[in-house]
Amino acid sequence: MAVKFFDRDETNECDGDAHRIILEAAHRLANRYLDTVAARHVGGTATRAQLVEALGGALPSGASDPVAVLEQLAAHADPGLVASAGPRYFGFVTGGAVPVSVGADWLAAAWDQNGAFFVMSPAVSVIEDIVSGWLLDMLDLPRSAGVGFVTGAHMANFTCLAAARHEVLRRAGWNVEALGLQRAPRVRVIAGDEVHVSAVGALRYLGFGSDEIEIVPADGQGRMRADALETTLATDEGPTIVCAQAGNVSSGASDPLEAIVASAHARGAWVHVDGAFGLWAAAVPELRPQVRGIAKADSWATDAHKWLNVPYDSGLAIVADAAPHRASMSLKASYLQRGDGEERVGTDWVPESSRRARVLPLYALVRALGHDGIAGIVRRSCALARRMADHLKKEPGVGILNDVVLNQVLVHFESDDITRAVIARVQAEGTCWAGGATWQNTQVMRISVSNWSTTEDDIDRSAGAILRCYRQSRPKAEG
Numbered sequence: 001m002a003v004k005f006f007d008r009d010e011t012n013e014c015d016g017d018a019h020r021i022i023l024e025a026a027h028r029l030a031n032r033y034l035d036t037v038a039a040r041h042v043g044g045t046a047t048r049a050q051l052v053e054a055l056g057g058a059l060p061s062g063a064s065d066p067v068a069v070l071e072q073l074a075a076h077a078d079p080g081l082v083a084s085a086g087p088r089y090f091g092f093v094t095g096g097a098v099p100v101s102v103g104a105d106w107l108a109a110a111w112d113q114n115g116a117f118f119v120m121s122p123a124v125s126v127i128e129d130i131v132s133g134w135l136l137d138m139l140d141l142p143r144s145a146g147v148g149f150v151t152g153a154h155m156a157n158f159t160c161l162a163a164a165r166h167e168v169l170r171r172a173g174w175n176v177e178a179l180g181l182q183r184a185p186r187v188r189v190i191a192g193d194e195v196h197v198s199a200v201g202a203l204r205y206l207g208f209g210s211d212e213i214e215i216v217p218a219d220g221q222g223r224m225r226a227d228a229l230e231t232t233l234a235t236d237e238g239p240t241i242v243c244a245q246a247g248n249v250s251s252g253a254s255d256p257l258e259a260i261v262a263s264a265h266a267r268g269a270w271v272h273v274d275g276a277f278g279l280w281a282a283a284v285p286e287l288r289p290q291v292r293g294i295a296k297a298d299s300w301a302t303d304a305h306k307w308l309n310v311p312y313d314s315g316l317a318i319v320a321d322a323a324p325h326r327a328s329m330s331l332k333a334s335y336l337q338r339g340d341g342e343e344r345v346g347t348d349w350v351p352e353s354s355r356r357a358r359v360l361p362l363y364a365l366v367r368a369l370g371h372d373g374i375a376g377i378v379r380r381s382c383a384l385a386r387r388m389a390d391h392l393k394k395e396p397g398v399g400i401l402n403d404v405v406l407n408q409v410l411v412h413f414e415s416d417d418i419t420r421a422v423i424a425r426v427q428a429e430g431t432c433w434a435g436g437a438t439w440q441n442t443q444v445m446r447i448s449v450s451n452w453s454t455t456e457d458d459i460d461r462s463a464g465a466i467l468r469c470y471r472q473s474r475p476k477a478e479g
């Protein structure tokens with residue numbers, strides 16, 4: 001049916017039925033996708049050229065039927081979609097989206113609220129406060145911490161490290177927001193050898209060059225060595241930021257946070273923890289020992305779009321002392337109307353001003369699943385990762401290179417070349433999807449189990465497919 005988006009006569013008013021017809025079409029197309037996501041080839045199947053051909057063309061000069069636009073978008077993008085919302089996508093560290101959080105995300109788009117200021121959306125401002133409290137309870141972090149709702153861990157690292165920069169320089173008598181960095185006292189930045197690249201990127205935006213970072217050696221699981229940190233800290237003094245990690249992006253191992261925090265705090269340093277996915281171990285009683293001491297750190301970056309399984313994009317910047325958090329982010333202008341001080345100003349806690357209501361999916365998720373349900377997703381992913389490792393390591397020639405302590409499995413197949421060949425074959429075969437990386441100079445397949453909908457059967461099928469691909473990738477015996 002043709003739908004008029006606008007009355008194109010003089011008035012240009014919205015046609016009363018347009019939103020209903022268009023959103024029902026989107027609803028139908030989304031359900032069609034989700035109904036089949038578990039069955040489809042997991043990787044994308046189209047080439048770039050095919051996608052450009054199907055989706056591109058010259059700039060449209062006139063109007064098109066909006067429902068037809070959505071239908072064509074869904075049809076033409078389809079072969080370029082990756083079933084990362086499905087149960088057998090094990091690439092990077094990628095969560096799916098629990099249906100209630102998708103529903104809330106649709107409301108965020110339909111309501112089209114700006115989460116910057118209370119007056120722009122009292123509901124979003126209050127919900128951000130409520131969700132902040134729930135998450136701090138769930139993670140057992142200081143209840144008075146500042147919480148910012150950002151796009152992901154990369155921006156969360158940036159936000160937390162901006163607060164760190166503010167505070168270590170304030171203690172040295174320098175107001176970095178007013179005076180800048182060029183004449184400021186030197187700030188030492190210390191990180192483990194396995195620091196995530198996004199923390200390095202965030203430091204770069206804050207004026208700290210990657211070569212300036214003092215690197216502390218890591219152990220065989222990628223954990224910063226606490227004894228080596230102690231040695232590094234002792235070589236100099238002055239304002240210092242230590243970047244630690246909960247959940248190495250490859251192995252899942254967490255740094256010895258208790259010892260790191262003790263050494264760093266003894267010297268007045270700020271401890272930032274990048275816990276993009278590993279922070280959620282803090283929400284599960286039997287996993288919490290892996291991040292023992294975490295609550296004593298000064299700031300934490302994490303993602304909700306990974307292990308919390310809300311739709312992209314969603315990350316959290318948490319800073320124990322709200323004052324430096326707000327001081328490093330907050331901006332004022334006469335037209336930006338503030339309330340009486342009780343009313344949360346969302347933009348005070350994040351690098352952006354205007355912002356979608358990305359807190360809504362989190363609100364719906366926590367309301368619908370509760371702490372137990374969320375802990376269940378984390379716990380189940382870990383059990384499924386161990387199940388995957390158990391299947392794979394039974395095969396002669398296959399090695400698991402990490403201790404599977406969380407949801408990450410690093411697999412080596414006989415040689416680096418064969419491992420690369422297995423990864424390519426698995427991606428082309430389509431039962432599941434896993435990527436590669438170099439782990440301590442060895443090529444590995446990375447398997448990350450992060451999706452709420454993955455079952456034991458998905459793991460068994462995927463392990464079977466991976467092992468078939470391995471057998472097909474081995475050189476044929478001579479003669």
Ligand SMILES: Cc1ncc(COP(=O)(O)O)c(C=O)c1O
Nearest residue numbers: 093152153154196198249276303
């Ligand atoms: C430890 C760690 N930090 C930061 C990031 C970056 O997260 P995002 O891409 O959500 O910004 C990741 C991504 O996997 C990660 O594992």
